[in-house]
Amino acid sequence: MPFCGTPIDGSLWSSWNIPLLAVVLAIGVWYWATWRRWRASGGTGDRSAGVGRKVSFYSGLTLFYLVAASPVDYIGHMYLFSVHMTAMALEYMVVPPLVLLGLPEWMVRSWMQVRGIERLIRVLSRPLFALITLNLLFTAYHFPSVFDFLMSHGSLAVWVHLVMMIAAFINWLPVIQPFAGVKRLSELQKIIYLFADAVLLTPACAFIIFSGGPLYVTYDAMPRLIPSLSIYVDQQLGGIIMKLTQEAAYIGAIVYIFVQWTRKEKERDRQDKKGQLVFFPVDKDGFHGANTW
Template sequence: MLGLQYFSFSDVWSPVLLSFMLLITAGYFLLVGPLSERNPQNEPTAIGRKIMFVTGMFFLHLAQGGPVNLLGHTMFSFHMLSMALSYIVAPPLIMLGIPPWIWRSIVNYLERTPMRNLKFMVHPVVSAVLFNGLFSIYHLPVVHDYVMLNFGVHRLYYLILFITAVFMWWTFVSPVPERATPQGLKKLGFIYLNMVLLTPACGLIIFASEPLYATYSDPNAWARAMGYCVPGGDPTALLSQFGGPEFFGFLETRVDQQVGGILMKFIQEVIFASMLAYVFFQWYRQENKEDEEDDLIADVPSPELNQV
């Protein structure tokens, strides 16, 4: 059980956050169901979209308020799994689960507010640098430990990371089909850019010769961070009961750190490589289709020639 048996249901599943997630999900089903009739641009929402939205919300809660979140405070490998689920897996599922007519309403509303001045942030290069830059900075040891030991900063930083992840995924998901986003080779280039930008942070973690983060190697720092994760957690009591993070880890601290870096990079590579293959196939098929149409046009006899 990786130590989960030592904690209560409330510790493992965060009922307050779970209730908030369920409330959002219920609101989603109302919006795409009975309330959709109030919007003249509404379209029937396919079951596939509903499944993607629910799956995305499940993964997000699992990473931020479920067992993966708790285990992410005891082992660095689970911390990186939490990051991957939160910013690489959940956002595109949630975004794809929201039908285009809702996205149109959101975008049209934002364009009538001062928020329209921030639309440059969804530019593929800007969003890629923003998300991957913030992710890399967060995993600098001094920054990571500071964020983990300051609850308010921790929540704010994670929220900003999620927002920038949505900006990054906007180019790839294209939630509003009629709004132009890069296609073909350009989209392939942006996917590759994101794959490259995350490499330095993962490389730092994978090839470090010693443990980098006090919250996974120093019992006192770990107890303070764990106290924020467990409702009403007392660092002194946690230290007395468990002694430190090594109580839970079945891997040596540096090995656990390396596994975490590899896991994050592996998940990113699998998802983005799948996207590369899909986009390349779509681009190749479109190019062939256009070539075939050009050949058909070239083969049509000219009217002038038929009259001769």
């Protein structure tokens, strides 16, 4: 079947990862059942917030499967570097915050009771560790020799991507922290953290975009799905997509944090006004009315 002028074999249409689909469906069922049990046990809360969490979680889960276990993944590994980078950008910059936002504190409370988990989460959510881990792995992964080696060893690449996915969730933990009892950053600290995160990824993207020529031998031997798109332009496009996706995700997160921060401050001001003394005017007998807090 032709695709942009280049034949694609049947591998494209057989590249849907069914075992991973089973895992994703199992996670989705667990999430739905956990909400159902919580409601049945008398759980209370803002229903609109619950709907928002569910939409966020299932959106993240669906997006993960579409970019990691569909023909998108096959095309990215076999034909187009830009598609590969698009999948990575969505998988590491968009999926983790969506999933973490979908996890209410009560849902993960039991996890913290497992021996060693709370200590592990405290270590993983330290900003410096979370910042360095993903950005270091991402930079190392895109060294030409490392990239070409991993792309030629598919089973090893799967494990590397799994490690990077875990690192992506760790990278978002200081910003979206559903675990009770773990130290949390202030809104200002979260904004500074995201800014630093964006800066640390810039050198790797700049290296890919401004290399002056193709970096990866992997795509030299592959047929061009889009003849008018050269290997180098495809490479540049991939670097640009990665950087723009990161910027969009982080700017979105900063806006969300700022809005929540503003709401907190308004609520705090409202509570402060309630707590102020209210003096009633002097009555006809010359006494003040009752003061109230």
